[in-house]
Amino acid sequence: MVRSIRINALMLLACAAASTAAQADVALQTGLNGTWWNASQDGQGFVIHIIPETDQAFVAWFTYGETGGKQMWITGSGNLQQSPVQLDLLKPGGGALNASQPAPDLNTWGTATLRFDSCTRGSFSYQGESSGTIEIERLTPVVECSNGAGQ
Secondary structure (H helix, E strand, C coil): CHHHHHHHHHHHHHHHHHHHHHCCCECCCHHHCEEEECHHHCCCEEEEEEEHHHCEEEEEEEEECCCCCCEEEEEEEEECCCCCEEEEEEEEEEEECCEEEEEEEEEEEEEEEEEECCCCEEEEEEECCCEEEEEEEECCCCCCCCCCECC
């Protein structure tokens, strides 16, 4: 009986370790650059750019206001030394098409966490004027990306 309990406990620990390993974040790399989306949210998505030379990640989020209909662009940047990447999100306002005046305003919108489970899947968790998590998948083809574990 005691031996059976020990074996079951060891099996549970092994399963938990395997599960944790399977969920490890992919290393932040330029192979993740491109367009990403959630197929259930057609017409919305992300452009993600990893910039190792400056240790920065840049995200442009193309979405809509909560009441619907009004297009909204939110941009964010974060330090690559953090994995997953923590982003400060800004929402531009004002401005005019193809004109320097009036100058656009950049207003703090909130924060987000960007993580990648593989070279083709990830998640974007945000908190600001609203909050949630969007499971994302690559829209553009993978050029060169390694599914190795994060830093």
